[in-house]
Amino acid sequence: MRLAMKNISRVFDNGKTKHVVLENVGFTIGTGEFVTLLGPSGCGKTTLLNIIAGFLPATGGTITLNDALVTKPGPDRGFIFQDYALFPWMKVKDNILYPMKRLGVPKAEREERLGQLMALAQLQGKENLYPHQLSGGMKQRTAVIRALAARPQVLLMDEPFGAVDFQMRMIMQEEMEALWLKDRTTVLMVTHDVEEAIYLSDRVIVMSSDRGRILEDIRIDLPRPRQRKGDAYHHYEDRLIDLLKTALGTGPAEEARGDSRATVALASAAQCAAEYTGCAPQELAAMGERA
Amino acid sequence: MEEAADKVSLYNTRGGWVSRDMLASITDRRRYTWIVSVLALIGVWQAAAMLYGNTFIMPTPWMAISAFGKDAIDPWIHENLLLTIRRVMTGFGYALVIGVPIGYLMGYSMTARRYIDPLIDSLRQIPMMAWVPLTIVWFGLGDGPTVFLIAFVGVFAVILNTTAGVEGISKDYYNAARSLGAKPWSIFAHVIVPGSFPGILTGMRVALGAGWMSVICAEFVATSAGFGFLMVDAQTRMETDRLMGLMIMGALVGFTIDRMLLLTSRVLARWKVA
Numbered sequence A: 001m002r003l004a005m006k007n008i009s010r011v012f013d014n015g016k017t018k019h020v021v022l023e024n025v026g027f028t029i030g031t032g033e034f035v036t037l038l039g040p041s042g043c044g045k046t047t048l049l050n051i052i053a054g055f056l057p058a059t060g061g062t063i064t065l066n067d068a069l070v071t072k073p074g075p076d077r078g079f080i081f082q083d084y085a086l087f088p089w090m091k092v093k094d095n096i097l098y099p100m101k102r103l104g105v106p107k108a109e110r111e112e113r114l115g116q117l118m119a120l121a122q123l124q125g126k127e128n129l130y131p132h133q134l135s136g137g138m139k140q141r142t143a144v145i146r147a148l149a150a151r152p153q154v155l156l157m158d159e160p161f162g163a164v165d166f167q168m169r170m171i172m173q174e175e176m177e178a179l180w181l182k183d184r185t186t187v188l189m190v191t192h193d194v195e196e197a198i199y200l201s202d203r204v205i206v207m208s209s210d211r212g213r214i215l216e217d218i219r220i221d222l223p224r225p226r227q228r229k230g231d232a233y234h235h236y237e238d239r240l241i242d243l244l245k246t247a248l249g250t251g252p253a254e255e256a257r258g259d260s261r262a263t264v265a266l267a268s269a270a271q272c273a274a275e276y277t278g279c280a281p282q283e284l285a286a287m288g289e290r291a
Numbered sequence B: 001m002e003e004a005a006d007k008v009s010l011y012n013t014r015g016g017w018v019s020r021d022m023l024a025s026i027t028d029r030r031r032y033t034w035i036v037s038v039l040a041l042i043g044v045w046q047a048a049a050m051l052y053g054n055t056f057i058m059p060t061p062w063m064a065i066s067a068f069g070k071d072a073i074d075p076w077i078h079e080n081l082l083l084t085i086r087r088v089m090t091g092f093g094y095a096l097v098i099g100v101p102i103g104y105l106m107g108y109s110m111t112a113r114r115y116i117d118p119l120i121d122s123l124r125q126i127p128m129m130a131w132v133p134l135t136i137v138w139f140g141l142g143d144g145p146t147v148f149l150i151a152f153v154g155v156f157a158v159i160l161n162t163t164a165g166v167e168g169i170s171k172d173y174y175n176a177a178r179s180l181g182a183k184p185w186s187i188f189a190h191v192i193v194p195g196s197f198p199g200i201l202t203g204m205r206v207a208l209g210a211g212w213m214s215v216i217c218a219e220f221v222a223t224s225a226g227f228g229f230l231m232v233d234a235q236t237r238m239e240t241d242r243l244m245g246l247m248i249m250g251a252l253v254g255f256t257i258d259r260m261l262l263l264t265s266r267v268l269a270r271w272k273v274a
């Protein structure tokens, strides 16, 4: 499996002004990697992921999956939406059977795979519930196994923990890691949360607000399952927080715009505050768990 | 961590029960106040009847209720009532068959919407009853004008609510379906149809309600049978107590139709967050 983004550009035309969100963004992902695209809010992560999924056309550049050009959505790229997008009118099992039916998987095989996936996500017994009867974590896992049911080459996840509170977020990250360790499908996840990026990823790609420019491509060399502690962990954390500040910082394009500088500075301060307040309770919680 | 997830679901489920209990208590209280209001109305009615002292203009509540009781077991009344209900159902059927596809089209395609919207808007400006003379010219007296009118008032409700239902489907569902291998047909059958279903059910309720209200009006003039005709008949025979009894019957039938449809929606759209 090789997913390659090459010179991806995307311009939004807002009538008078043209907003260059992405310009010549490129990177490559290999088999079995858990890759996170980390960047401040509004830097174009969702835009890029939607282009890769085929939901949105790029203004320039190409995406290839195993050397085949990507032009529209397809079951080779599974997508996990921020609020899961489980079909509320289908029971859990019908949600999961849906991609298999579309892809013509024979009935016996479908049922068997359904059982496997439900076990993988520890959802046995929930087959006949409707999505609104599930907890947030269960919805999340259902969304993951529904995507896996199509046997995608790569899973694309857009801020998959964005919609829940802090405690739930940590629980769901742990569940996600456990699930992924059993399945090992290649993942490209998008987030603005440093801690989450380190906790889950083999590789973190840091994106800048300046036309989506890629600032760094960092390998996270930590044993799995991950622990939210230790020097190495915090070292990564410090480094990525610094990088995120740069990512928000004023690049050439920002200076040209001038008027938005104050906004950027403000956003930067807010982002830092969020990051720091985010860190302390996380450590406390991690320690608490251990004790 | 499984435990934590289960706790949340338990909490959610219990949350559901709690709110359902609250709902039940609210309905209970409403039922109670409803009785008080009706008794007050009957009291005022009785007072007015006594004040007037003329049962042709103002029969007493008791007279109307006993007339209603007699009519409720009269086969001739049943026959006419059934005829009217059959007209309503036929017109309603046309409203659905015509309205739902147009609603799908308008909800899905902005272009289609731009063409159809002005058409619907201008047709809606014509007062419903203004169609009656023309429909008598077209269809003659009898079923034709009444069914046409019911279909006509219903079709707008169905179109509007179907369109809203389709528009209300999150773009994520389309994208999810496409990235799960869906072809256009599956997107229609498994996303658009179920996703817009609650909207269509709302449209059906409004259409049936409007149909029931307008059919009686149409039957005053355009037919010599049916529930509306019975009322005109009671009026010409100067049986005001029966007329009022029939009005009560009309209200009860309309109420029953609405409740039946509400119940159907609850069963069919069970997946909607309770």
Ligand SMILES: Nc1ncnc2c1ncn2[C@@H]1O[C@H](COP(=O)(O)OP(=O)(O)O)[C@@H](O)[C@H]1O
Pocket (backbone or CB within 6 Å): A012, A013, A014, A019, A021, A039, A040, A041, A042, A043, A044, A045, A046, A047, A048
């Ligand atoms: N459909 C659109 N039309 C115009 N501008 C858009 C559109 N979608 C996104 N943008 C802009 O592109 C930038 C990046 O958005 P997005 O990709 O959602 O950022 P992120 O996911 O990193 O928070 C934002 O400034 C946003 O306002």
Ligand SMILES: [Mg+2]
Pocket (backbone or CB within 6 Å): A045, A046, A047, A159
């Ligand atoms: Mg986003």
